[in-house]
Amino acid sequence: xxxxxxxxxxxxxxxxxxxxxxxxxxxxxxxxxxxxxxxxxxxxxxxxxxxxxxxxxxxxxxxxxxxxxxxxxxxxxxxxxxxxxxxxxxxxxxxxxxxxxxxxxxxxxxxxxxxxxxxxxxxxxxxxxxxxxxxxxxxxxxxxxxxxxxxxxxx
Numbered sequence: 001x002x003x004x005x006x007x008x009x010x011x012x013x014x015x016x017x018x019x020x021x022x023x024x025x026x027x028x029x030x031x032x033x034x035x036x037x038x039x040x041x042x043x044x045x046x047x048x049x050x051x052x053x054x055x056x057x058x059x060x061x062x063x064x065x066x067x068x069x070x071x072x073x074x075x076x077x078x079x080x081x082x083x084x085x086x087x088x089x090x091x092x093x094x095x096x097x098x099x100x101x102x103x104x105x106x107x108x109x110x111x112x113x114x115x116x117x118x119x120x121x122x123x124x125x126x127x128x129x130x131x132x133x134x135x136x137x138x139x140x141x142x143x144x145x146x147x148x149x150x151x152x153x154x155x
Contacts, residue, residue, distance in 0.1 A: 008102045008104075022136075024132050027131055028132055043121065046061050046125065046127075047060075047061070048101040058112070059094075059103070061148060062115045062154060073153055093108055099131035101127055112147065113148060115153040123136050
């Protein structure tokens with residue numbers, strides 16, 4: 001098992017989320033690729049997005065069929081501007097590559113904001129540390145375990 005996946009499993013255990021990783025031969029780097037590989041609706045894919053709000057990295061969890069509204073994220077985080085950082089900044093903040101960033105278990109503590117649309121499903125799938133490994137989770141459990149702030153984050 002890849003060390004990134006092991007890290008996600010350990011981090012999940014620490015917050016009370018059982019991570020049952022499933023590896024796919026197809027890429028799950030994008031939400032569309034993940035939905036096709038897993039065989040679920042696009043909305044059931046959790047996009048774990050790192051953004052910089054007024055220079056501070058934060059994470060937004062958004063369903064795969066919706067786009068993040070940067071202004072809404074900035075407002076939710078109490079800032080003025082949200083910007084997408086480069087891949088190196090994402091890896092530095094999370095410890096994971098773009099396309100494999102999980103919703104928890106990051107290098108540095110990140111404030112977490114969860115789009116309310118994820119609650120439309122009983123089960124969602126999140127990246128487990130690599131662009132080929134994902135895990136299912138109840139979004140209510142994910143929110144409770146991570147302390148994520150539920151809000152409207154999409155366009």
